[in-house]
Amino acid sequence: MVARVAGVFDEKLTEAIANSKILVVGAGGIGCEILKNLVLTGFPQIEIIDLDTIDVSNLNRQFLFHKEHVGKSKAQVAKDSALTFNPNVNIVAHHDSVISNDYGVSYFKQFNLVMNALDNRVARNHVNRMCLAANVPLIETGTAGYAGQVELIKKGLTQCYECQPKAPQKTFPGCTIRNTPSEPIHCIVWAKHLFNQLFGEEDPDQDVSPDTADPEAAGDAGASALSSEGTATGNVERKSTRQWAAETSYDPEKLFSKLFGDDIRYLLSMENLWKKRRPPTPLTWNNLPGKDEPQAQHSGLPDQRVWTVHECAQVFASSCNALQADLKSRADGDHLVWDKDEKSAMDFVTACANIRAHIFNIPQKSRFEIKSMAGNIIPAIATANAIVAGLAVLRAQAVLRGELASCGSVYLRPKVNHRGQLFVPEKTLTPPNPKCYVCAPKPEVGLACNLKQLTLKDLTTAFKDGLNMQAPDATVEGKGLVVLSSEPGETDHNNDKTLEEIGLNDGCALLVDDFLQNYEVRVRLQQEDEEKSWRLVTDSDAPMPGPKEDEKPANGSNGSEEPKPGPSRSRTRADSDSDMEIIEEDEDETTVKPPKRRRTEMSDEIVELC
Amino acid sequence: MVENNEVELSEAEAEQYDRQIRLWGLESQKRLRASKVLIIGLSGLGAEIAKNIILSGVKSVCLLDSEKLKEIDLYSQFLAPPDKVGENKAEASLQRARALNPMVDVTSETKAVDDLPDEFFTTFDIVCATGLKQEQLERINNACRDSNKKFLCGDVWGMYGYMFADLVDHEYSEEIVQHKAVKRGPDDTEKNARETVSITVKRRAIYVPLQNALSADWSKPELRSRLRRGDPSYFVLKILFRFRDEYNRNPDPAKRKADTEILLKMRDELVKELNLPVGFVSDALLTDVFGIVAGAAAVVGGVIGQEVVKAVSQREPPHNNMFFFNPVKCVGFVELYGQ
Numbered sequence A: 001m002v003a004r005v006a007g008v009f010d011e012k013l014t015e016a017i018a019n020s021k022i023l024v025v026g027a028g029g030i031g032c033e034i035l036k037n038l039v040l041t042g043f044p045q046i047e048i049i050d051l052d053t054i055d056v057s058n059l060n061r062q063f064l065f066h067k068e069h070v071g072k073s074k075a076q077v078a079k080d081s082a083l084t085f086n087p088n089v090n091i092v093a094h095h096d097s098v099i100s101n102d103y104g105v106s107y108f109k110q111f112n113l114v115m116n117a118l119d120n121r122v123a124r125n126h127v128n129r130m131c132l133a134a135n136v137p138l139i140e141t142g143t144a145g146y147a148g149q150v151e152l153i154k155k156g157l158t159q160c161y162e163c164q165p166k167a168p169q170k171t172f173p174g175c176t177i178r179n180t181p182s183e184p185i186h187c188i189v190w191a192k193h194l195f196n197q198l199f200g201e202e203d204p205d206q207d208v209s210p211d212t213a214d215p216e217a218a219g220d221a222g223a224s225a226l227s228s229e230g231t232a233t234g235n236v237e238r239k240s241t242r243q244w245a246a247e248t249s250y251d252p253e254k255l256f257s258k259l260f261g262d263d264i265r266y267l268l269s270m271e272n273l274w275k276k277r278r279p280p281t282p283l284t285w286n287n288l289p290g291k292d293e294p295q296a297q298h299s300g301l302p303d304q305r306v307w308t309v310h311e312c313a314q315v316f317a318s319s320c321n322a323l324q325a326d327l328k329s330r331a332d333g334d335h336l337v338w339d340k341d342e343k344s345a346m347d348f349v350t351a352c353a354n355i356r357a358h359i360f361n362i363p364q365k366s367r368f369e370i371k372s373m374a375g376n377i378i379p380a381i382a383t384a385n386a387i388v389a390g391l392a393v394l395r396a397q398a399v400l401r402g403e404l405a406s407c408g409s410v411y412l413r414p415k416v417n418h419r420g421q422l423f424v425p426e427k428t429l430t431p432p433n434p435k436c437y438v439c440a441p442k443p444e445v446g447l448a449c450n451l452k453q454l455t456l457k458d459l460t461t462a463f464k465d466g467l468n469m470q471a472p473d474a475t476v477e478g479k480g481l482v483v484l485s486s487e488p489g490e491t492d493h494n495n496d497k498t499l500e501e502i503g504l505n506d507g508c509a510l511l512v513d514d515f516l517q518n519y520e521v522r523v524r525l526q527q528e529d530e531e532k533s534w535r536l537v538t539d540s541d542a543p544m545p546g547p548k549e550d551e552k553p554a555n556g557s558n559g560s561e562e563p564k565p566g567p568s569r570s571r572t573r574a575d576s577d578s579d580m581e582i583i584e585e586d587e588d589e590t591t592v593k594p595p596k597r598r599r600t601e602m603s604d605e606i607v608e609l610c
Numbered sequence B: 001m002v003e004n005n006e007v008e009l010s011e012a013e014a015e016q017y018d019r020q021i022r023l024w025g026l027e028s029q030k031r032l033r034a035s036k037v038l039i040i041g042l043s044g045l046g047a048e049i050a051k052n053i054i055l056s057g058v059k060s061v062c063l064l065d066s067e068k069l070k071e072i073d074l075y076s077q078f079l080a081p082p083d084k085v086g087e088n089k090a091e092a093s094l095q096r097a098r099a100l101n102p103m104v105d106v107t108s109e110t111k112a113v114d115d116l117p118d119e120f121f122t123t124f125d126i127v128c129a130t131g132l133k134q135e136q137l138e139r140i141n142n143a144c145r146d147s148n149k150k151f152l153c154g155d156v157w158g159m160y161g162y163m164f165a166d167l168v169d170h171e172y173s174e175e176i177v178q179h180k181a182v183k184r185g186p187d188d189t190e191k192n193a194r195e196t197v198s199i200t201v202k203r204r205a206i207y208v209p210l211q212n213a214l215s216a217d218w219s220k221p222e223l224r225s226r227l228r229r230g231d232p233s234y235f236v237l238k239i240l241f242r243f244r245d246e247y248n249r250n251p252d253p254a255k256r257k258a259d260t261e262i263l264l265k266m267r268d269e270l271v272k273e274l275n276l277p278v279g280f281v282s283d284a285l286l287t288d289v290f291g292i293v294a295g296a297a298a299v300v301g302g303v304i305g306q307e308v309v310k311a312v313s314q315r316e317p318p319h320n321n322m323f324f325f326n327p328v329k330c331v332g333f334v335e336l337y338g339q
């Protein structure tokens, strides 16, 4: 059954394949290709896991899926399709998240090899830790556009996925989003926040109304003067946007007048903001630019045409009505979740972003472009996925053969390098970073924060977002005092207390562990009066993750190099097969230095700090 | 050159091709949609190429193979179902190939290439040939060249593979991204505000036919200096073509031991003939050339598929003119031969 014709592989490999059991994490672009290669080669036991369902935009590359499968489980359909290539192999499909208690260390231990075909950092970090804990080799893959990579991760032998801290990316201060946008992306982020304020999960960090606490506007007499008038126009400041919208029955005209008229006039009253900036222009519903203009000649996709402000207002009204109807049809307390593939949701964000852009003299964008930026889309093609998955399975064969030392990372380049190489292998394995806060024998990391301000709740966030734990437990080193418990309710009463209030001080160390990941790290607390939130500190020079960072895609093709906001807060997966490392080689042919590496990745979340 | 018919994409096309249009643009997608592709040889590599090209959204793909599906094909050929062993390979692949993308017109041709006139090949915009002998490849290449049609060929033996391209006189556009620092206003405090400006440049590449590339003169110093790079993939290809010519088949997994000996002997002859350094073409590359390994077919089929997309969309520089995948080092590289 294995390698169905004897003699294709030497006996050693034939035997190793026959006795192997492989886990494939992800059934997207690369996952489909990996599964095909494994099944054809005759790997007898395979498990595949993916929590996603099939979307029509997957069909240009995820070739195990066809139109009639849209909406179905990726893992299940991938299994069914792959079995038609070779009915003799055994495939188990899980329509599930890999981050679950059902897939603990003992689950991972049953495999000879794990192959990652994921599209987001959270799951990659998690599988990395599971494989370290289970001591199972992991082949990590990724593509973005024409580029891609394959990397072997093996405890003690190679660096792990988290050995090199990911570079923090540009973030947008809340006041830029709320008061002084200067780029299209600022308006898009604002529009997505507005969606959540009106129809989605309300989040106080996603306020869309003018921010009076803007330090730049400090001492602004005009603002206070106008805020007293605020009540007349619907209490600009005090009432939540959602509440106000509900009271007006989501009347599009009234919403428009508040968001793009009153709020803008309020901003204008914060005169300090406009001393050096071009002030925004409030709009009135009945007098919008583009109303009587004949439609300009357009070639290209309908979505690639930039709407006039008047059209935006019309789309604003119709999408508002549709979204409100959707919200109304749901049970009390339920809310909508923004989705780029949901027509009204995408229309709403396009319209609002462009109206706001017009107000602030920022270039308007087409629905097509805004979808890329708002939906965090990394372009994906069949060929790059096929190449990376092919290389990954060849690497898997070498790992099974016991040739781990020859399995250096391989990079698929978008164009050949100066040596004519399209696939660039690293000659040696990159050893583990001894200071890695994940795979070092005694992991350790510093947490810089203001102990007088950081609450226990914030600390949980730091462990989850910064250290990528799922359910952290923390005790004070040497005292055994439980600071945080993953048991629901056990330490919740302390949530709003500051670290100082519960007796933690500068230099204090916490032992933090995640039971599922079988991962424990020693966290040193460092008092920093200036730190408004928290920041991880290691001995290396590399910048470390801070709160809710936003990351850039690996290649901003189609001209968009701006950071792309993902759905904030919720850890929604980005839409791609991406998350990759790009090699930057020294163009000087005489140097023998190893290539510089840069991990560039894409975002799961957008961040705002003010 | 593939014409870009000015018909706009339908909503269904825009939706299905969304992720790639965001990479190579609408213009490329329109060119793809107008192009007719012939794929010769429906082994595992042919299936990989067909999959990639059909998914990309070309106008039509013709699958040509005169041979019957064998057991050995099954561990890399996923378009032909296992229960169709004994049937014609191209016909057996039709149903699954069509299911990959119903918007592409997929047909089959069961005549042998030697029984088809030159005019048959030149009805396509681009021909991808696999599994043929050198002289068959040269004949089709020259027929295409005379009609200014593009030609690619490639093969996978075991884990090793290559591709050759003759795009004749090829014009293409290349996007070059430049970064520049910008200031958005007198108050701009963001020091690193950057803007990317991408400019499109027109370029041209001249290709040579396969016979030139395969008869490269290794006594010339400029080629000789290439030996210093130490990769013997070109010579492995020469040896495998000789094997195919001489025995009228590929190295056979069932005769792994005997065929390896023949290959090593052919290697020794070639080393002598071209006066190559002893040990330059190591045994390692010649011992894993049996059958078609699925992973290698995916790798080489991915490269060839991408070159077809580049060639017909006339966007991004295509490889000129040989690509080799050396599985021992896991390196894939491009070299120009015969010019």
Ligand SMILES: [Zn+2]
Pocket (backbone or CB within 6 Å): A159, A160, A161, A162, A163, A164, A432, A433, A436, A437, A438, A439, A440
């Ligand atoms: Zn590590």
